[in-house]
Amino acid sequence: MKDLEHPLLAPFATDFSLVEEARGKGIIEYFHLAQIKNYQATSYLGNIAWDTFETAYNLEWDILDVDDITARLKKSLLSEHEEVFLQLRYGKPILKISTSSFIAHWDEILYQSLEGFPLATADGTLFLEWLNNPKSIYSNFLI
Secondary structure, eight states: OGGGGSTTTGGGGGGOEEOGGGTTOOHHHHTTOOBOTTGGGSSSOOSBOGGGSSSOEEEEGGGSOHHHHHHHHHHSGGGGSSEEEEOSSTTSOOEEEEHHHHHHHHHHHHHHHSSEEEEEETTSSOEEEEEETTEEEEESSOO
16 A cells, blocks of 8 residues: 555554455444534534544643654553544545554654544544644544
C-alpha cells in the first residue's frame, strides 16, 4: 500500500495489515455508525455523528504535547484492546494494527493522514475520530 511507503510510516509499516472482511468499506460503514453527510456545513468538520452516541468526549489535542497524549492513550480503555482498526485517510481501506504500535506511533499516523482518521477497536466497542482541523479527538471513551 502506497501510504505505508511514506518515510514516517515505513519503519513500522509491517505492523499494519489489511482487514480483508472490510474490503470496500470504511470504519463508518463497517461498524454501521451514523455519518454526517455534509460535515462542511457544521462547525465540527468530522464524519461520525457523535451526537448519536450515549457518551462522547472531545479532547483538544493541540494544547497537549506528544508525550501527554501518549500517556493518556496508555491509560485509556483503548489500551485494554489488543488491536485497532483505522483508516489512514477517509476513503482508504481499513487497516489493522496492534494497539501498542498505534499508541507508540499515533503522531506519525496523524501526519500521514493529513486531515485526520477514524479508529475503532476490532470488537467495535470503542471509536475515535482524530481530526487535524480543528485539532480535536472525538471518542466514546475518555482519553
